[in-house]
Amino acid sequence: MTKPLQLPALDPATVSQVESTGYPEPYRASVAGRKRRRLGDAAGLTQFGVNEAELAPGTWSSQRHWHAAEDEFVYVLDGELVLITDAGEQVLTPGMAAGFPKGKRDGHHLVNRSEKPARYLEIGTRAAEDRVEYPDIDMICVGGGRERRYLKRDSSSF
Numbered sequence: 001m002t003k004p005l006q007l008p009a010l011d012p013a014t015v016s017q018v019e020s021t022g023y024p025e026p027y028r029a030s031v032a033g034r035k036r037r038r039l040g041d042a043a044g045l046t047q048f049g050v051n052e053a054e055l056a057p058g059t060w061s062s063q064r065h066w067h068a069a070e071d072e073f074v075y076v077l078d079g080e081l082v083l084i085t086d087a088g089e090q091v092l093t094p095g096m097a098a099g100f101p102k103g104k105r106d107g108h109h110l111v112n113r114s115e116k117p118a119r120y121l122e123i124g125t126r127a128a129e130d131r132v133e134y135p136d137i138d139m140i141c142v143g144g145g146r147e148r149r150y151l152k153r154d155s156s157s158f
Contacts, residue, residue: 008043012052015042023063024150024158027137033059033112036122051122055081061110061122065134065141069127072100074110079118081110086135092120102127107135 005011015037021028033056040050055061061074064084075097083090083098085108092098092110100108102125112118130148132141138152151157 010039010042012037012039015039015052017054022141022148022150024139027063027139030060031062033057034061040123046126048123048125052077052119053122054117054119055079055110055112056117057112057115059112063134063139064107064109064136065132066100066105066107067102067124067127067130067132069102069130070125071102072122072124074098074123075121077119077121079112079116080114081118081120082113083110084108105133107133 005014017035017037019032019035021031021034023031035054035056037052038049039052040048043050053061061081074092076092076094078094081092083092086106098108100106110120126145128144130142130144132148134140139150140153140155141148141150143149
């Protein structure tokens, strides 16, 4: 019999999946098939986040965006994902990765165009304050951590 893991070790399968978004309507539908296990939170990390994410076929990781104050990194575990940036599209398969430095005005997201679920790790800094720009839609996000607010570009509410 295998002894259960104790922190600082953890089995990702024991971390609950969440399928939620803070996006206002009408921007929720594209991420409706996204599930995340908040591994960094489960391990007690405070300076950066680590999520194991799963995208169902046809699902986006997010609206295309870039961060003013937070770095992001993704590493593909299973399946096939299309990385879409200002430069175009690239297919990512297991073992491939992509990094997005803070302040680089290059909107990006992942899309699962395959017939099977895809899993990846998403890792990012947790800035006290950040501004997220969504170049394809009338939305920004301001704040930090779990205290983020989604607004229209003119700073009015949805």
